[in-house]
Amino acid sequence: MTAKSIDGKAFAQKIVEALRVEVAKFHAQSGVKPALAVILVGEDAASQVYVRNKGKKAVEAGFESLEFRLDAAVSEQALLDKISALNNDEAVHGILVQLPLPEHIDSDKVLNHIAPEKDVDGFHPVNIGRLWSGNPVSIPCTPLGCSLILKDYFGDLSGKQAVVVGRSNIVGKPMAALLLQMNATVCIAHSKTADLPALLAQADIVVAAVGQANFIRGEWLKADAVVLDVGINRITDEDGQTKLVGDVDFISAREKVAAITPVPGGIGPMTIACLLKNTLACARKIQGL
Ligand code: NDP
Numbered sequence: 013m014t015a016k017s018i019d020g021k022a023f024a025q026k027i028v029e030a031l032r033v034e035v036a037k038f039h040a041q042s043g044v045k046p047a048l049a050v051i052l053v054g055e056d057a058a059s060q061v062y063v064r065n066k067g068k069k070a071v072e073a074g075f076e077s078l079e080f081r082l083d084a085a086v087s088e089q090a091l092l093d094k095i096s097a098l099n100n101d102e103a104v105h106g107i108l109v110q111l112p113l114p115e116h117i118d119s120d121k122v123l124n125h126i127a128p129e130k131d132v133d134g135f136h137p138v139n140i141g142r143l144w145s146g147n148p149v150s151i152p153c154t155p156l157g158c159s160l161i162l163k164d165y166f167g168d169l170s171g172k173q174a175v176v177v178g179r180s181n182i183v184g185k186p187m188a189a190l191l192l193q194m195n196a197t198v199c200i201a202h203s204k205t206a207d208l209p210a211l212l213a214q215a216d217i218v219v220a221a222v223g224q225a226n227f228i229r230g231e232w233l234k235a236d237a238v239v240l241d242v243g244i245n246r247i248t249d250e251d252g253q254t255k256l257v258g259d260v261d262f263i264s265a266r267e268k269v270a271a272i273t274p275v276p277g278g279i280g281p282m283t284i285a286c287l288l289k290n291t292l293a294c295a296r297k298i299q300g301l
Contacts, residue, residue: 016271024281035074046295047076054084099127105295106132132290155187157282169196178221220259230264239272
């Protein structure tokens with residue numbers, strides 16, 4: 013049996029269309045558009061593509077999209093000052109600093125400087141605490157996108173065994189918090205995990221966020237598992253063509269499992285749609301709507 017390929021692109025487009033209606037309503041009620049400010053430091057090629065895509069989708073859904081490009085050599089203090097200005101700007105409802113930042117800048121310090129009520133990425137410690145205590149405002153966008161796919165697929169996750177592979181602050185840990193809230197039984201695997209294939213053999217749900225091309229093999233997975241592949245890895249194939257692949261070996265996995273998200277076209281578009289969802293939620297709170 014070949015697995016169902018979960019169309020994250022189509023799902024994300026539905027979210028963006030629903031948001032367009034909500035944003036128009038917000039505009040009519042408040043007289044302002046919800047505004048998302050994105051700061052990009054340096055010339056990282058992948059980051060430039062992400063920022064461009066976020067801006068395009070924001071405009072498509074009726075948001076105000078503000079972009080600030082800072083030189084790679086910008087000082088940490090200048091970046092913090094820029095964030096302070098946006099924190100104090102009433103016309104701005106959401107602030108995102110595109111990662112990674114250059115090495116001379118302390119990313120944690122920068123993320124902690126964003127006002128929690130404008131933190132559309134959900135990376136501020138206040139928002140992380142709210143997420144784990146079950147009272148979230150902004151939820152990190154990639155895990156949020158994954159949770160929407162799982163909700164759509166299963167409804168409630170009671171009785172399901174979930175394995176999250178990866179424990180980063182931006183994907184693995186918040187993903188585990190969301191799965192727990194959705195009543196799954198959750199295990200977080202990482203590079204020091206002893207026997208990953210044995211864990212995955214038990215998993216009804218697998219979220220892969222490792223950052224290694226085609227790392228998880230189909231034969232490690234349970235036959236009726238649902239697999240969400242967060243990984244985005246650029247590789248060169250046998251014909252010398254560059255292409256994007258996930259952390260799961262799609263070809264072997266789709267012969268084994270019930271459903272899997274492709275790369276590209278799976279979790280990536282959901283991440284952007286969820287960023288816009290968070291921006292509207294922040295704007296509503298700030299405007300008291
Ligand atoms: P990180 O590099 O921060 O984390 C990778 C995690 O994988 C770490 O926890 C690491 O463990 C774990 N890991 C590494 N090797 C192994 C192994 N052999 N077995 C088990 N676990 C292992 O990555 P991110 O979480 O930031 O991103 C993961 C992937 O998702 C990347 O490809 C990234 O590009 C992609 N991504 C995609 C997004 C999207 O929108 N689709 C958004 C964000 C990220 P340890 O902690 O022990 O080192």
